[in-house]
Amino acid sequence: MLIDRRVLSAFSWRLAASAALLASLSAVVIYSTTGQYSSLLRRSLYFKQTMWGLIGVGAMILLCSLHYRTIARLAYQLYAAILACLLLVALIGRSGFGAQRWLSIGPFAFQPSEFMKLALIILLARYFEDHKEDLEAPWIFVLPIILTLLPVALVLRQPDLGTAIVLLATSISILVLMGLKIRYFIYLAVAASAVAPVLWSFLRDYQKNRFLVFFDPSLDPMGAGYHVAQSKIAVGSGGLVGKGWMAASQSQLNFLPASHTDFVFAGFAEQWGFIGSLALLLLYAYLISKGLRLARDARDMFTMVTSFGVVSMMALQVVINIGMVTGIMPVVGIPLPLLSYGGSSMVMNMLAVGLLLNIQMHRYMY
Amino acid sequence: MNADREVPNLFAPFQKRIKVAAFLISGAILILLLRLWGLQILEGERLLLLSINNRLRIRPVEAPRGLILDRNGKLMVENRASFDLYATPEDIPDIKETARRLAEILKVSPEELTQRLSQGQALPAQPALLRKGIDEQTVMAIEEQKIDLPGVGLRVRPVRAYPTGGAAATLLGYVTEVSHAQLESREFRDFRPGETMGQAGIERRYDAFIRGIDGGEQIEVDARGKVIRLVQRVEPRSGFNLYLTLDSRLQRIAEESFRSRSGALVAINPSSGEILAMVSKPSYDPNQFSQRMTPEQWRMLASDPKHPMQNRGLQGQYAPGSIFKLVTALAALEKGAIGPDTKFSCNGSFSLGSHLFHDWKKGGHGTLNLRQGIANSCNIYFYNTALKTGIEEIARVAGELGLGAPPGIGLGDEAKGVIPSAEARTRGPGGWYPGNTVMAGIGQGMITATPMQVLMMVSAIANGGTIYRPWVVRRVETLDRELIEEYGPEIVRKVNIDPDNLAIVREGMQAVVSEGTGGRARIPGLAVAGKSGTAQVVRNSGPLRGDHRDHAWFVAFAPADDPQIAVVVLAEHAGFGGSVAAPIAKSVLEAWFKLPKEPRTAQAVEPEPAEGD
Numbered sequence: 001m002l003i004d005r006r007v008l009s010a011f012s013w014r015l016a017a018s019a020a021l022l023a024s025l026s027a028v029v030i031y032s033t034t035g036q037y038s039s040l041l042r043r044s045l046y047f048k049q050t051m052w053g054l055i056g057v058g059a060m061i062l063l064c065s066l067h068y069r070t071i072a073r074l075a076y077q078l079y080a081a082i083l084a085c086l087l088l089v090a091l092i093g094r095s096g097f098g099a100q101r102w103l104s105i106g107p108f109a110f111q112p113s114e115f116m117k118l119a120l121i122i123l124l125a126r127y128f129e130d131h132k133e134d135l136e137a138p139w140i141f142v143l144p145i146i147l148t149l150l151p152v153a154l155v156l157r158q159p160d161l162g163t164a165i166v167l168l169a170t171s172i173s174i175l176v177l178m179g180l181k182i183r184y185f186i187y188l189a190v191a192a193s194a195v196a197p198v199l200w201s202f203l204r205d206y207q208k209n210r211f212l213v214f215f216d217p218s219l220d221p222m223g224a225g226y227h228v229a230q231s232k233i234a235v236g237s238g239g240l241v242g243k244g245w246m247a248a249s250q251s252q253l254n255f256l257p258a259s260h261t262d263f264v265f266a267g268f269a270e271q272w273g274f275i276g277s278l279a280l281l282l283l284y285a286y287l288i289s290k291g292l293r294l295a296r297d298a299r300d301m302f303t304m305v306t307s308f309g310v311v312s313m314m315a316l317q318v319v320i321n322i323g324m325v326t327g328i329m330p331v332v333g334i335p336l337p338l339l340s341y342g343g344s345s346m347v348m349n350m351l352a353v354g355l356l357l358n359i360q361m362h363r364y365m366y
Numbered sequence: 367m368n369a370d371r372e373v374p375n376l377f378a379p380f381q382k383r384i385k386v387a388a389f390l391i392s393g394a395i396l397i398l399l400l401r402l403w404g405l406q407i408l409e410g411e412r413l414l415l416l417s418i419n420n421r422l423r424i425r426p427v428e429a430p431r432g433l434i435l436d437r438n439g440k441l442m443v444e445n446r447a448s449f450d451l452y453a454t455p456e457d458i459p460d461i462k463e464t465a466r467r468l469a470e471i472l473k474v475s476p477e478e479l480t481q482r483l484s485q486g487q488a489l490p491a492q493p494a495l496l497r498k499g500i501d502e503q504t505v506m507a508i509e510e511q512k513i514d515l516p517g518v519g520l521r522v523r524p525v526r527a528y529p530t531g532g533a534a535a536t537l538l539g540y541v542t543e544v545s546h547a548q549l550e551s552r553e554f555r556d557f558r559p560g561e562t563m564g565q566a567g568i569e570r571r572y573d574a575f576i577r578g579i580d581g582g583e584q585i586e587v588d589a590r591g592k593v594i595r596l597v598q599r600v601e602p603r604s605g606f607n608l609y610l611t612l613d614s615r616l617q618r619i620a621e622e623s624f625r626s627r628s629g630a631l632v633a634i635n636p637s638s639g640e641i642l643a644m645v646s647k648p649s650y651d652p653n654q655f656s657q658r659m660t661p662e663q664w665r666m667l668a669s670d671p672k673h674p675m676q677n678r679g680l681q682g683q684y685a686p687g688s689i690f691k692l693v694t695a696l697a698a699l700e701k702g703a704i705g706p707d708t709k710f711s712c713n714g715s716f717s718l719g720s721h722l723f724h725d726w727k728k729g730g731h732g733t734l735n736l737r738q739g740i741a742n743s744c745n746i747y748f749y750n751t752a753l754k755t756g757i758e759e760i761a762r763v764a765g766e767l768g769l770g771a772p773p774g775i776g777l778g779d780e781a782k783g784v785i786p787s788a789e790a791r792t793r794g795p796g797g798w799y800p801g802n803t804v805m806a807g808i809g810q811g812m813i814t815a816t817p818m819q820v821l822m823m824v825s826a827i828a829n830g831g832t833i834y835r836p837w838v839v840r841r842v843e844t845l846d847r848e849l850i851e852e853y854g855p856e857i858v859r860k861v862n863i864d865p866d867n868l869a870i871v872r873e874g875m876q877a878v879v880s881e882g883t884g885g886r887a888r889i890p891g892l893a894v895a896g897k898s899g900t901a902q903v904v905r906n907s908g909p910l911r912g913d914h915r916d917h918a919w920f921v922a923f924a925p926a927d928d929p930q931i932a933v934v935v936l937a938e939h940a941g942f943g944g945s946v947a948a949p950i951a952k953s954v955l956e957a958w959f960k961l962p963k964e965p966r967t968a969q970a971v972e973p974e975p976a977e978g979d
Contacts, residue, residue: 177383229584229597236405236413270417274406281395281402288391296384304380312387319394326401 010361011064015290018283019060019353022338023053023346025280026264030341032246033259033267045260045341052343056350063354068362071355072302075119075126079147082119085112086154111344113155113163118348118355120167121309123147124174129302141180144171162262162333166316173312174305227263232327234266235277242273260341262333265325284318284337291356294363303359310352425585426558429578430524432605434538434568436614437642437840441529443538443569448525448656449505451496451518455483458517467514471507472497499525499657525656526569532649533621534612536677537777537838539567540652542659565655567677568608568838571777575842575850578605606850609841611640615961616954620645623953627946628938629917630678630817633954636825636923636932638855639834641775643933643954646682650674680773683781683814684936687899687943688743688883689919690764690809692827692871694752695740697763699867703754706736706870712746721801723749726900740874741882743898743944745808752807753800760806761786766861767823768833769815774858775836783815810902821934824921827872828895828929830865833858876926883944887922887952894955895929896922898943915939920947924955931958 031046063071071078089103089112103110124144134140148171155164176182234248248270259267269277291311298304314337321336323329335342337349405413434443451472458464461483462476469476482496496518500508505520512518526541542565548554557563561580564573581602585595620631620643631645650667667675676682698704714730716723725731725745731738739747752760764770770785786806791798805811815823818836826833835856842851875895878884884896899919918940923932933954935947 173387177380177387179379232405233413233417235402236409237417238406239410239414240407269402269406274402277402277406278399281399285392285395289388292384292388292391296381298377304377308384308387311391315391315394319391319398322398323401326398326405328397328401 010363012290012357012360015287015353015357015360016057016060018286019338019350020053020057022283023056023350025268026339026341026346027053028245029264029268029271029339030260032271033248033264048343049260049341049346052346053350055343056347059347060350060354060357063351064358064361066358068303068306068355068358071122071358072126072129075122079119079123082112082116083151083154086116086151089113090154090157111342113151113158113160113167114342114344114348116151116155117163117166117170117313118310118352120148120151120171121174121306121313122355124171125302125305125309128174128178128305129300132301135179138180138184141175141178144175160333162320162335165320165332166313166334169316170309170313173316174309177305177308228324228327228331231263231266231325235269235326238270238273238277240274242269242271242276245271247271262321262331262335262340263325264340265322265336268339269325280339281318281322284314287353288315288318294356294359297363298359299363303363306355307359310355314349314352425583426561427581427583427599427602428523428562429580429602430604431526431541431562431564431578432576432607434576434608434610436610436612436617437640438613438615439609440614442534442610442612442614444527444529445524446527446656447522448499449520450498450523451500451504451508452521453483453494453496453519454517455494458483464515464518467511468496468508468518471504471511472500497658526652527656528652530614530618531651531653533614534617534644535649535652536646536675537567537612537644537679538652539564539569539571540655541565541569542655566675567777568610572608572839572842576605576608579603604845606842606844608839609843611635611642611838611840612644613642613958613961616958617643617645619643619957620950620954621647623950624937627940628672628678629936629940630682631933631935631950631954632679632817632821633931633933633958634821634825634836636828636929637832637834639822639825639836640840640855641836641838642931642958644677644679644838646676646678648672648674677778678936678938679817679934680775680777680780681816682936683783683816684917684919685811685901686769686809686813686815686820687901687917687919688745688809689820689824689897689899689921689943690813690815691740691743691748691807692875692897693764693767693769693809693823694748694755694760694807695736695871695874696767696827696863696867697760698751698755699736699870700763700863701755701759703756703759704736704751709733709735710739710744710747710750712744714746716746716749716804718749718753718800718804723804736870737874737877738882740871740897741877741880743878743883748807749804752803755807757786757791757798757803757806760803761791763863764813766863767826768858769813769819769823773816773818773822773836775818775838777838780818781816783819784812786812809899817934817936820919820921820936821932824897824923824934825929825932826861827868827875828923828932831861831863831868833861872926875922879922884920884922884948886944886948887920887955889924889952889956892924892955892959893926894922894924894952895926896920896948896951898948900941900943903939915941918943918946920944920951922948922951922955924959931955 027046027050030049034045085103103112124147127144127147128135131140148168152164152167155167172185237243248267265277268280272279288311291307291314294307295304295311298307317334317337320329320332320334321340324331324334335345337352338346430445433441433445436442453464455461462480465479465483466476469479472479482494508515508518508520528535528538541562543560543562544554544557549557564570564576569576579602581600583599584597616633620633624631624645624647628647630647631643632641633643634641654663699706711733712725712730714725714728716725723745726743730746731742731744734742734744734747736747738744739751764785765787770783770787772780772782774780786798786802791802802811806813822833822836835858837853837856839853841849841853843849872895875897876893878898879887879894879896883898887894887896897920899921901917901919903914903916916939918937919935920943921932921934923929933951935950937947937950940946
């Protein structure tokens with residue numbers, strides 16, 4: 001491979017190892033919660049997740065062999081390709097669980113919206129690298145906003161509120177970093193709240209109700225509200241040290257919906273308790289702080305925005321997901337990075353860590 | 367990037383913001399840790415207990431369905447309380463004794479009951495459903511003996527009630543639990559087992575409006591499955607009320623005038639497409655679905671050779687018989703093959719090649735013009751007319767008037783009937799001969815239509831050439847009378863037929879009633895236009911002898927010059943249209959103009975004095 005010795009010496013083994021550790025934890029948790037009471041299909045999930053983890057680690061290492069400048073050069077094409085995939089999903093996508101999110105390539109079904117998270121970060125990084133001289137001009141933010149809203153609209157249509165929120169929030173965090181005044185958002189919020197009651201009055205009662213349940217699932221005790229109630233029991237029953245591996249009755253007995261995807265943390269916390277949850281959060285905190293340090297020490301706009309974007313995306317997902325599982329945030333369907341089941345999400349998050357590694361390696365090379 | 371090094375503090379503002387982000391993220395993670403501390407350490411023990419027994423259960427609370435009311439706000443479908451009998455075997459100290467007492471009340475054998483209660487014990491302590499929809503007397507008996515029946519309880523549930531029984535039953539539909547087959551299909555993936563839904567007619571089509579939103583209770587149960595605490599309850603939200611275009615008074619009169627005959631009756635406002643009454647006989651009692659229905663009862667109903675669950679007005683396809691002469695007449699006028707004064711003489715038979723076609727009246731009608739031809743429904747007149755016009759134009763006019771296509775009311779399967787289209791003509795066995803045209807001209811042979819289609823056709827003739835989509839729901843409202851949806855007349859198309867020709871045919875239809883075959887539909891003081899029809903029943907293997915008798919048709923509208931109501935009657939195997947179906951149509955027309963109207967729906971002005979009567 002075309003990796004220079006100096007570069008290799010700067011490879012952050014600790015960062016790579018923490019990502020790999022999270023991926024292995026994922027397989028372990030999924031194995032233990034899709035246990036003996038489930039169908040054969042469910043029981044094989046941990047194996048598939050292991051495969052995805054390995055593929056992800058491979059992709060992560062492969063990404064390091066490229067210079068990030070190559071990635072920066074391809075930013076627009078990458079974005080365009082994934083946007084095209086999203087369009088394709090809207091047209092011919094495979095639907096599952098009531099939403100049209102997947103695109104089938106042979107036996108695989110991948111979720112372009114996951115990769116859009118990364119493509120959008122890279123695109124914004126490239127854009128601000130190109131326009132770093134003009135950041136004072138407000139019009140400079142117009143194109144990034146449009147390029148954000150495009151995929152957000154497509155993803156919302158699927159409908160996938162969770163991913164849309166992550167895309168939007170990640171982009172906003174980057175724009176704010178770039179100096180977009182927070183007061184603009186306040187203006188926007190004021191304008192929106194002025195228009196909202198008018199729009200609201202146009203909605204029919206049952207439409208309003210659907211809307212409300214979307215944001216407050218406890219209005220629907222049969223559906224999401226029940227899920228949260230069960231997941232709170234799962235998390236809480238873990239206590240200080242947890243029930244131990246394979247002893248997570250709450251998660252195993254199928255009381256927990258989506259115990260291997262969005263609610264995977266519940267199974268984790270049930271088995272390893274507060275101590276385990278603390279350790280897991282510290283692991284994420286380590287990943288995040290590593291990325292923040294890279295952003296702080298960056299010497300060019302592209303790497304700064306990329307590392308900040310990756311961090312912001314990961315932090316958002318961790319906070320919203322765990323907040324949702326513990327019942328302090330609405331259920332919006334956001335996976336826990338590197339822990340939730342799902343090939344697209346796993347590979348995307350590994351690539352995100354790969355970007356951090358890449359930036360770290362090439363820091364001293366100009 | 368060299369520029370970066372020359373100005374070292376270029377990144378300072380960004381670094382400041384990154385620091386802020388770091389603080390925010392740390393804060394969020396801290397909040398998560400606090401939350402986890404709260405759940406796992408502070409509440410850990412309680413939640414552990416809950417998880418050990420998994421004591422949290424959910425119990426749906428069924429939402430009452432919306433009411434269905436007629437155009438004047440009179441109830442047609444409502445809800446009543448139904449009592450379900452449950453028993454919790456673990457709470458019964460002496461199963462034999464309880465079974466004996468209960469068996470007496472329910473009038474079943476105590477052995478069977480004992481067995482069912484013992485079976486229930488195998489399951490974790492959940493109340494087992496013993497019987498659904500028990501009657502009032504049984505409820506009272508159980509309430510009286512409550513002390514002697516430990517572990518036995520009643521639960522109330524709203525069920526559908528149809529106060530008018532079988533009236534308009536196939537139109538209104540019925541409600542049952544979703545079936546296993548439905549649960550497996552995609553369309554019903556949001557349904558849970560045991561949920562009820564509309565299964566036919568309006569109940570099905572408007573189910574999303576009527577069904578309401580089920581509430582639910584999260585309950586905490588003890589180790590024996592008994593409720594100890596209501597964690598959360600969300601009240602069910604009642605479904606929306608439907609206001610129909612139907613007039614239940616007219617409906618009742620229509621049902622009664624049908625007596626015990628089989629067939630269909632539809633009454634409509636020809637100038638808007640509002641359905642005023644819809645009868646399909648024989649009918650069934652939709653109330654039986656709200657009670658305990660045995661599989662045998664269901665099988666009997668579903669496989670009844672008389673098809674009580676079929677809405678004949680929409681699904682029954684019959685040869686239109688002489689009613690179709692209206693189409694033939696219009697086609698001939700359109701093509702210019704005849705004029706209103708064209709005369710043909712009828713001596714009782716008509717020969718074409720080697721075939722001899724007969725008139726229904728022995729000896730014939732003598733010489734007739736178009737008006738008289740329609741009035742007397744003279745076959746010979748229309749054999750000649752059809753032959754001169756040709757099947758293409760007849761088929762075109764039939765299509766213009768909505769035959770051969772579903773009317774689009776949108777309630778379940780609407781049959782579309784058959785008209786001799788070019789395609790059907792070439793595909794038909796042995797090709798198309800003049801003889802086929804002659805038969806088609808009087809509505810026999812390769813022509814069928816549903817009563818609804820015939821009614822729409824006549825409505826278009828009556829209103830001067832507009833096809834309205836038939837509709838039956840006027841308004842959807844919440845319980846508090848907040849408007850959800852409002853429906854109105856919808857024009858499907860203006861027919862491509864000369865209004866003058868429609869007027870000529872209307873005149874002929876008036877003559878049918880005033881001097882022709884429809885005399886039994888005559889109403890003093892009201893100009894009624896109509897047309898009778900008698901459809902020959904051709905069956906290779908009729909299971910009953912009576913089935914070979916002809917179907918009787920009558921279609922009418924009134925007042926002839928300002929039509930406010932059109933009605934079609936089809937009486938299966940009843941004989942002549944003019945003698946059997948016309949009186950039924952008459953009683954509906956008569957009733958409609960006598961019924962007092964609500965101010966907001968009043969369209970009926972004083973009927974004009976009848977012309978030419």
